Amino acid sequence: MLIARSIADLRQALAPYRHPAFVPTMGNLHDGHIALMRLAKPLGDVTVASIFVNRLQFLPHEDFDSYPRTWEADCAQLQAVGCDLLFAPREADLYPQPQTVKLHPDPALADRLEGQFRPGFFVGVGTVVLKLFACVLGKTGGTAVFGKKDYQQLMVIRQMVQQLALPIEIVAGETCRAADGLALSSRNGFLSLAERQEAVALPLALQQLARRWREARNPGPALEQQALDALRARGWQPDYLTVCRRADLQPATAQDAPGTLVALGAARLATTRLIDNLEF
Known part of the structure; x- marks a missing residue:
């Protein structure tokens, strides 16, 4: 080389x-x-x-x-x-x-x-x-x-x-993940052992948000707020957990077709800021 x-x-x-x-x-x-x-x-x-x-x-x-x-x-x-x-x-x-x-x-x-x-x-x-x-x-x-x-x-x-x-x-x-689902990132090295175990809560929150969005009759910001509140209750400081159109990253609506959306999140765990996303 x-x-x-x-x-x-x-x-x-x-x-x-x-x-x-x-x-x-x-x-x-x-x-x-x-x-x-x-x-x-x-x-x-x-x-x-x-x-x-x-x-x-x-x-x-x-x-x-x-x-x-x-x-x-x-x-x-x-x-x-x-x-x-x-x-x-x-x-x-x-x-x-x-x-x-x-x-x-x-x-x-x-x-x-x-x-x-x-x-x-x-x-x-x-x-x-x-x-x-x-x-x-x-x-x-x-x-x-x-x-x-x-x-x-x-x-x-x-x-x-x-x-x-x-x-x-x-x-x-495609995003590479550890066995527990955490997206690989250079900043994962900043996490303590306990924080590393907790960090999987971010991809799990995105999975839950995507599932609730698919199942809701009228999905919208209320579901995103629930996801934010749940992560805060675990001690995180989330910046956003949201569902967007893949095509332009504008906010998704109930009228968007299945298979065209992505859930995105960014949150700070102690001093480490992590980001992740999930197409669905």
Whole structure:
């Protein structure tokens, strides 16, 4: 596996190839990331991963400095899964000047859910992903693989690619889960043993919300409020538990067809904020 630190070295390494398959990450890799790498492997003539902890998507009070960085373990996992090229720029390589040019996604999609509780988050995400696309896929186009666990992020990136006419195919990987159903996440490592056992309450709350939505004669916000109250009663601090249309992440109604909805949730357990979703 080749490792490129600078954009120039990256482009030189990619010069012989016509269709890269790219998996962007912030490192601290787990089985979910590795599943995305396996999904990407047959989709291009070279498999590329990136590791970059993007300061632009962290709010001032969030965990940028403490975000886990596990370089040697990450490289070993990428090597084992057959990654051909790792792009691991330093901050000065990717942002040699203050990044004053930024991507502002469609507010109708990006300013609710995660965007409501983390203002500016998707500006940071969209900006770094667009810049990584320019570095890795800018010459030939290619394929980029993202996980469904970050459902709204996937939607924002798909819309960006479509509306900017980028020659990139976005492929979605299913959420990888632990045996008890908890979605794999780098932030799970912040949980204590007791918190880790409790964390499964979030996917269970989404399952229950989806089941009640399907069974209700007139589903609506009351069901979402019940789900929020139940999670608060367990000691969580939920930001949202809601049902949306998959197509545009707008609030679902009783008239939406079965098989077109997704339940999404974000909640803080002690000091760790977890997100999850369930298509139904």
